[in-house]
Amino acid sequence: xxxxxxxxxxxxxxxxxxxxxxxxxxxxxxxxxxxxxxxxxxxxxxxxxxxxxxxxxxxxxxxxxxxxxxxxxxxxxxxxxxxxxxxxxxxxxxxxxxxxxxxxxxxxxxxxxxxxxxxxxxxxxxxxxxxxxxxxxxxxxxxxxxxxxxxxxxxxxxxxxxxxxxxxxxxxxxxxxxxxxxxxxxxxxxxxxxxxxxxxxxxxxxxxxxxxxxx
Amino acid sequence: xxxxxxxxxxxxxxxxxxxxxxxxxxxxxxxxxxxxxxxxxxxxxxxxxxxxxxxxxxxxxxxxxxxxxxxxxxxxxxxxxxxxxxxxxxxxxxxxxxxxxxxxxxxxxxxxxxxxxxxxxxxxxxxxxxxxxxxxxxxxxxxxxxxxxxxxxxxxxxxxxxxxxxxxxxxxxxxxxxxxxxxxxxxxxxxxxxxxxxxxxxxxxxxxxxxxxxx
DNA sequence: GCCCGATGTTGACCGCATGAACATTCCAGG
DNA sequence: CCTGGAATGTTCATGCGGTCAACATCGGGC
Numbered sequence: 093x094x095x096x097x098x099x100x101x102x103x104x105x106x107x108x109x110x111x112x113x114x115x116x117x118x119x120x121x122x123x124x125x126x127x128x129x130x131x132x133x134x135x136x137x138x139x140x141x142x143x144x145x146x147x148x149x150x151x152x153x154x155x156x157x158x159x160x161x162x163x164x165x166x167x168x169x170x171x172x173x174x175x176x177x178x179x180x181x182x183x184x185x186x187x188x189x190x191x192x193x194x195x196x197x198x199x200x201x202x203x204x205x206x207x208x209x210x211x212x213x214x215x216x217x218x219x220x221x222x223x224x225x226x227x228x229x230x231x232x233x234x235x236x237x238x239x240x241x242x243x244x245x246x247x248x249x250x251x252x253x254x255x256x257x258x259x260x261x262x263x264x265x266x267x268x269x270x271x272x273x274x275x276x277x278x279x280x281x282x283x284x285x286x287x288x289x290x291x292x293x294x295x296x297x298x299x300x301x302x303x304x305x306x307x
Numbered sequence: 308x309x310x311x312x313x314x315x316x317x318x319x320x321x322x323x324x325x326x327x328x329x330x331x332x333x334x335x336x337x338x339x340x341x342x343x344x345x346x347x348x349x350x351x352x353x354x355x356x357x358x359x360x361x362x363x364x365x366x367x368x369x370x371x372x373x374x375x376x377x378x379x380x381x382x383x384x385x386x387x388x389x390x391x392x393x394x395x396x397x398x399x400x401x402x403x404x405x406x407x408x409x410x411x412x413x414x415x416x417x418x419x420x421x422x423x424x425x426x427x428x429x430x431x432x433x434x435x436x437x438x439x440x441x442x443x444x445x446x447x448x449x450x451x452x453x454x455x456x457x458x459x460x461x462x463x464x465x466x467x468x469x470x471x472x473x474x475x476x477x478x479x480x481x482x483x484x485x486x487x488x489x490x491x492x493x494x495x496x497x498x499x500x501x502x503x504x505x506x507x508x509x510x511x512x513x514x515x516x517x518x519x520x521x522x
Numbered sequence: 523g524c525c526c527g528a529t530g531t532t533g534a535c536c537g538c539a540t541g542a543a544c545a546t547t548c549c550a551g552g
Numbered sequence: 553c554c555t556g557g558a559a560t561g562t563t564c565a566t567g568c569g570g571t572c573a574a575c576a577t578c579g580g581g582c
Binding site for chain 2: 122123125212214216231234237258259260261263264265266267268269270271272273274275278279280281282288291292294295296298299300302303304306307
């Protein structure tokens with residue numbers, strides 16, 4: 093087929109990227125389950141199977157979206173922390189940073205529910221017979237978690253560090269913000285009015301900080 | 308078609324229940340996305356469309372599974388709490404009850420990951436155009452949450468209750484156990500060895516309890 | 523005994539994931 | 553410049569799932 097007009101060539105030239113963008117847009121609109129190979133292809137104006145030249149299938153496309161979403165999440169946290177004013181007391185500063193990171197985390201979830209959910213989706217093989225892990229082990233590091241963990245370590249070192257600072261404090265804090273995000277975005281606490289939602293967020297943050305102090 | 312043998316009648320007699328059981332089994336095996344109308348019908352030995360005589364469609368079937376799963380979750384919490392020894396100090400007893408409920412919660416999630424995920428799934432309309440809420444508002448009460456909230460209230464009244472006991476403490480605690488459960492079952496903390504998993508659980512519980520004291 | 527409503531069944535349509543075979547382009551050598 | 557293979561797209565086909573409409577069967581009240 094001849095080119096209809098302008099840049100309309102048989103070879104797209106940047107299909108992989110275009111597909112990723114479309115897929116990210118889909119995830120933004122409706123979360124991971126909305127990321128549909130055919131729809132992404134349609135939006136890019138290409139046949140469905142073309143995607144298979146660049147991705148192993150829907151799963152891999154979704155994985156790419158997930159990577160993107162995780163990056164955005166971490167960026168949101170860092171922006172929130174950057175906005176936070178410093179403090180003379182290093183312990184106070186550390187506490188504020190933890191809280192700010194958490195606020196950035198939950199804020200991203202609330203503002204970009206689809207992307208947030210995509211950030212933690214796990215591509216499931218249709219049949220649960222073969223494990224089919226994405227990458228043998230080696231979780232590729234999730235910056236959002238790293239940020240949180242490091243801030244908590246700083247907090248622990250900065251003052252009221254009980255002797256037996258538990259190594260799992262980071263995971264505990266993560267659990268809290270992650271659970272909160274999902275309850276708000278996707279769970280029973282969705283449709284909570286903004287006012288009450290804020291109260292829940294702040295209470296949870298208080299729990300995290302108080303927990304970090306006590307552990 | 309004539310009955311092939313025994314009780315094989317044209318009319319099943321208890322199809323609704325049979326479908327629910329099959330659907331619950333599916334969810335147990337592979338979570339909500341595994342709950343597939345056709346497969347449930349297949350297992351019951353009935354044609355796919357027969358299900359429509361009893362459910363509005365896959366969505367409603369899934370909702371039913373969710374109800375079942377939520378009940379099981381709450382039962383698991385109550386069992387865990389019942390196993391907990393009492394204490395003379397009411398504050399200590401309350402604290403123990405909260406911890407036990409949480410352990411029951413996370414324990415259920417870890418032992419029944421599929422059902423747990425089903426307990427918090429939200430049936431999404433394929434097209435996000437029309438809201439199509441399951442029930443106008445009125446979340447039908449989630450016993451797991453109620454149990455947790457009541458235990459926390461008891462804890463707050465039982466002693467070291469700071470004056471301004473926040474009303475959202477329950478949601479905060481729920482966030483922690485919910486997030487923890489999902490991270491362990493479905494998230495980046497899945498494939499954590501049991502040992503470390505336990506450490507994370509206990510640390511999170513400590514955070515919740517310490518938070519409940521401090522708030 | 524008969525007829526209606528409840529309950530199942532067939533057949534069909536559409537969307538999606540995916541694989542095989544075929545078409546078009548691009549580019550590295552000659 | 554020309555050409556053949558590698559990249560990259562396309563078409564066609566298969567199989568699964570959700571769902572609807574039309575038809576079949578059963579069970580019980582009249």
